[in-house]
Amino acid sequence: MSKRFGDKFAVADVSLEISTGGFIGIIGRSGAGKSTLLRMINRLAEPSAGRILADGNDVTRLSGRRLYRWRADCAMIFQQFNLVGRLDVLTNVLLGRLQRTPNWRSMLKLWTHEEKAIALSALDQFDIAQIAAQRADSLSGGQQQRVAIARALVQEPRIILADEPIASLDPRNTKTVMDALLRINKHYGITVLCNLHSLDVARCYCDRLVGMAGGRVVFDGSPECLTDHVARDLYGLEADEVMDAELPADVPAGLAVPA
Numbered sequence: 001m002s003k004r005f006g007d008k009f010a011v012a013d014v015s016l017e018i019s020t021g022g023f024i025g026i027i028g029r030s031g032a033g034k035s036t037l038l039r040m041i042n043r044l045a046e047p048s049a050g051r052i053l054a055d056g057n058d059v060t061r062l063s064g065r066r067l068y069r070w071r072a073d074c075a076m077i078f079q080q081f082n083l084v085g086r087l088d089v090l091t092n093v094l095l096g097r098l099q100r101t102p103n104w105r106s107m108l109k110l111w112t113h114e115e116k117a118i119a120l121s122a123l124d125q126f127d128i129a130q131i132a133a134q135r136a137d138s139l140s141g142g143q144q145q146r147v148a149i150a151r152a153l154v155q156e157p158r159i160i161l162a163d164e165p166i167a168s169l170d171p172r173n174t175k176t177v178m179d180a181l182l183r184i185n186k187h188y189g190i191t192v193l194c195n196l197h198s199l200d201v202a203r204c205y206c207d208r209l210v211g212m213a214g215g216r217v218v219f220d221g222s223p224e225c226l227t228d229h230v231a232r233d234l235y236g237l238e239a240d241e242v243m244d245a246e247l248p249a250d251v252p253a254g255l256a257v258p259a
C-alpha cells in the first residue's frame with residue numbers, strides 16, 4: 001500500500017502479511033508513517049494505491065454495511081483515549097457495543113443486563129470495575145486508557161489497532177496499559193498492531209517488530225533480531241531517547257501474561 005499527501009508519500013510501497021494472534025509493534029521515528037499505516041487498515045485513511053486483503057476479501061473496496069462491519073472488527077485505541085468525559089466509565093465501555101446493538105436501543109441507552117454484565121466483566125479484567133460509576137474525566141491517564149481497552153474488548157474485534165497508546169503515560173501506567181493489551185492478545189487471541197515510540201517497551205511486549213523509516217518498512221522480524229546497531233540506523237539521532245528504559249525496575253523482561 002501507499003498513501004500520498006500532495007506529492008509526499010507518508011507510506012510508500014509497504015507490503016505486510018499479518019497472521020492472526022500476533023502482537024506486532026510498529027516502530028520508527030516521528031513522521032515515519034506509522035499512524036498512516038494503521039489508519040489505512042480500518043480505512044480512516046484511504047490508500048492512494050494498493051490493497052488490504054483480509055481472509056481473501058478486499059477491504060479497500062468495502063462500502064456501506066460491509067465497511068461498517070470491518071470497522072467493528074478493527075478496534076482502535078488512541079493516544080488521547082477518546083472517552084466521553086461527561087459519561088460514566090460503564091457507559092463509555094458500553095459504547096464499544098454500539099456496532100453490535102440496534103440503533104434505536106443504543107440511542108435510548110437501553111442496555112440489556114447482559115450487555116452491562118459484559119462491560120463490567122471487561123472492566124474487572126483490568127482491575128477497574130470499582131470505578132464503573134465514575135465520570136471518565138475524573139480518571140488518571142492510565143485508568144482512562146484501560147477503560148478505552150475495555151471498550152475495545154466489548155466490541156469483540158478481530159484486530160486491535162493501537163496508535164501510540166502509552167505516549168502520554170508515566171512508566172507505571174505504561175506497564176499497566178501494555179499488560180492489558182498483552183492480556184487481550186494472549187487470552188483472547190486478538191491480533192494487536194501497536195505503534196510504539198519506546199523501543200524498550202516494543203522489545204518487551206511484541207513478538208514481531210516492523211520498523212518504518214520515510215514511509216517504508218526497513219525492518220521486519222523478531223525483537224531479538226533488532227540489534228542496537230539496526231535500531232540506531234532506524235532512529236538516527238533519536239536512538240538514545242527511545243532506547244532509554246521507560247519501564248519501572250520491577251517489570252519482568254519477556255512476555256509474562258498477567259494473572
Ligand SMILES: Nc1ncnc2c1ncn2[C@@H]1O[C@H](COP(=O)(O)OP(=O)(O)OP(=O)(O)O)[C@@H](O)[C@H]1O
Pocket residue numbers: 005009010011028029030031032033034035036037
Ligand atoms: N493529513 C495529512 N496531511 C498531510 N500530511 C500528512 C497527513 N497525515 C500525515 N502526514 C504526513 O505523513 C508523514 C507520516 O505521518 P504519520 O503521522 O503517519 O507518521 P508517524 O510515524 O505516525 O509519526 P508520529 O509518531 O509523529 O505520529 C508525515 O510526514 C506527516 O507530516
